[in-house]
Amino acid sequence: MAKANHRKQTKTLRSLSKRQWTKIAAGVAAVVALVGGSVIAVHSHEARQNSVNRVTSYSATDANALGVSRGSDREDLRGGKAGDTYVTVKINGKNRAVVGSHFTDVKSVLDQGDITLETGDVVNPSLKTKVNESTVITIERADANLETTEAPIGFNVVTKETSDLPRGQQKVESEGQEGVMETTSLVTKAGQKTISSNVFTSFVRQAPVDKVILVGTGSGSSVSSAAANIGSTVPVGEMQQWAHDYLLSNGGSEADFTATVFIISHESGWRVDAQNPSGAYGLPQALPGSKMASAGADWATNYQTQLKWFWGYCARYGGVQGAYAHWQTAHSY
Structure with missing residues (x-):
C-alpha cells in the first residue's frame, strides 16, 4: 500500500x-x-x-x-x-x-x-x-x-480469485470460526430480582476468523491486484448490508467493503456500544468516542454515523483498503 x-x-x-x-x-x-x-x-x-x-x-x-x-x-x-x-x-x-x-x-x-x-x-x-x-x-x-458474559461474533464468507484453479472451480482455503465478545456489567440485585445492570466494558476478546473460498480464474497468470487479494465478502446483518450498499452507491468497491468488515470485526465485533477498557468506543473504537461527533450528534448509538466517521478517518491511509493494509502489519489503524 x-x-x-x-x-x-x-x-x-x-x-x-x-x-x-x-x-x-x-x-x-x-x-x-x-x-x-x-x-x-x-x-x-x-x-x-x-x-x-x-x-x-x-x-x-x-x-x-x-x-x-x-x-x-x-x-x-x-x-x-x-x-x-x-x-x-x-x-x-x-x-x-x-x-x-x-x-x-x-x-x-x-x-x-x-x-x-x-x-x-x-x-x-x-x-x-x-x-x-x-x-x-x-x-x-x-x-x-x-458479572462477565460472553457472546459469539459471527464470521463472514470471503471469496478470492486464484489462477491456481480451473475457471469456476472452488476450494475452501480456511473454515470460518466465531469470535468472542466479552461484556462486564455492574449488576445490582434484590434477592433474585435485577434492579439495575450497567455495562462497564464490552470488547472483542477473540476476533472471528472468516471462511475463505478460492474461486479459480483458469487464466494461467497470477492474480495480483490488491482488490483480488482482499476478496469479496458476503454481508451479514443489517449493519453490514447498509455498509455494503452505502459504499457501492458512493463509488466504493467490494474490496472496500471487505476491508471494512475485517477492521470493524476485529475492533468491535460490530457492536455499536463496544467499549474497551482503554476508553475506545463504538464500531471503529474511536478514542475517545466523542470524536465521532464530527460525523453526527447521535455518534454514541447510530451505526451509520460511526461508519461514516470511520471511512473519513481511513482517508489518512488513502482509503479503507490502505487502512486494511496498515492493520495487517500494525494490528491497529
Whole structure:
C-alpha cells in the first residue's frame, strides 16, 4: 500500500516531557491494575484465561500488542488530541480509563465517561476534587457485583480469485470460526430480582476468523491486484448490508467493503456500544468516542454515523483498503 504518514513527528525518549512520561506511566499502571482487579470475580471462562489472548489498552484484539502502553502513538492512531487526559476509574475493583479533554474535577470525568452514580455509591475522592493524569477514582457500590458474559461474533464468507484453479472451480482455503465478545456489567440485585445492570466494558476478546473460498480464474497468470487479494465478502446483518450498499452507491468497491468488515470485526465485533477498557468506543473504537461527533450528534448509538466517521478517518491511509493494509502489519489503524 501507499502508507500514509499520519503520525506526528516521532519523539525520542530523551525528548519526552515530564507530562508525557506521566501519561505513559499512568497508562501502564491502568493496564496492570486492570489485570489485577479482574481476579476478584469468578467466571466460567477464567480457567481458560492463560490460554486466551487478552486485550490491552493499545489494541482491542491484537495479541502482538500485549504490553504496549497508551501514549502518543495510540492518540495518533485513534485521532486523539495532544491535550487528551487519561483518568482511571475503578468500580468495585474493575478498572477503566476514561479519555477526554478539559477534565476539571471528578464529576467531569464521570460525565465524560458516561458513568452514572446510584444512591448509596461511595466515591473517592469527592465529586468536586480536581483531577490529573495520576488520579484514580474509586466507586464502591453496595449490593452490586461484576458479572462477565460472553457472546459469539459471527464470521463472514470471503471469496478470492486464484489462477491456481480451473475457471469456476472452488476450494475452501480456511473454515470460518466465531469470535468472542466479552461484556462486564455492574449488576445490582434484590434477592433474585435485577434492579439495575450497567455495562462497564464490552470488547472483542477473540476476533472471528472468516471462511475463505478460492474461486479459480483458469487464466494461467497470477492474480495480483490488491482488490483480488482482499476478496469479496458476503454481508451479514443489517449493519453490514447498509455498509455494503452505502459504499457501492458512493463509488466504493467490494474490496472496500471487505476491508471494512475485517477492521470493524476485529475492533468491535460490530457492536455499536463496544467499549474497551482503554476508553475506545463504538464500531471503529474511536478514542475517545466523542470524536465521532464530527460525523453526527447521535455518534454514541447510530451505526451509520460511526461508519461514516470511520471511512473519513481511513482517508489518512488513502482509503479503507490502505487502512486494511496498515492493520495487517500494525494490528491497529
